[in-house]
Amino acid sequence: MTWLKAILLSFCRYCNETWFGHGIRDSVWLFPFVEIFHLLALGVLGGTILLVNARLLGLRFADEPTSELAQEVWPWTLGSLAVMLISGFLLFSTEAVKMYGNWGFRFKMTSLLLALIFTFTIHRRITLSDEGSIRPVWRKVAAVVSLLLWAGVGLGGRSIGYIG
């Protein structure tokens, strides 16, 4: 895995030296400003994910087809995810090399990768499937897996500031 470490570290070094990395680092208010966008998008992204998973678990909108509900909030999931990724990358670029060694950040990025893959493949396919074509238990399993993966992203993110 040395090659992977070398690639990631050189990527972090590169990000650290970008003009936006420098710009945000050198400004007093830009970092908090970008952070606010990250927080606001967290609310919307988390809200849509919670709602769809609550539907899969049968806890909210139990009378509505899951696929319709999922389709209606999907643009907001994608939009807030885009804001999260962009603002997150900007924040990362201000201390990318430090983040490379941070276990909270490593955990967050691993969880994020898994959460994204799961959301865009299995989870999406299950939410859009016809009611009854997939056994209810698997719909619930998909919801729990999704919630656990996204919780990992959130908790990993919170831990960055506290652990080295």
Added chain:
Amino acid sequence: MWFARFLQWLHDTQFSTTMRDSLWAEPLVETIHVLTLTLFLGFAVLLDLRLLGVVLRRRPASEVLRQLNPWLFGGFAVMVASGVLLFCGDPVSFYSTVFFKVKMIMLVLAGLNVLIFNATVGRRTAEWDGAVTTPTAAKIAAVVSLVLWVAIVAAGRAIAYALPPP
């Protein structure tokens, strides 16, 4: 001033001291406060967007209100409880920042907005539930809510930067 004395008294209580000195209390409570945004802010935004007629349009507004409100208020209760705990940990410093005061004022305004909505256009959802567009009054309430919550999150984040160094 009595309020300053109250804050100082709160600061000196055993509870406040424990919140301040404990290694895990503040990170734990702050994590709860921040991550509950997904439930509270997320559902509040979805509800406001429904009132604006841009999301969940095929569902009657009354149904969306009924489905989202219990979790929305549950999330709000967690936000308030964890927020109060954070405040108790360092009340004098919190109150010394302008952002904290602004945030509290905006929270009151957001609460008034909900009360006014529920007492007026929100009471008559049955009348406009099936309509293609939502009433202007509902849209105004939604915009006021969105603006206030964005500002409240921003002010909340700013508090941490404005706190005097320990």
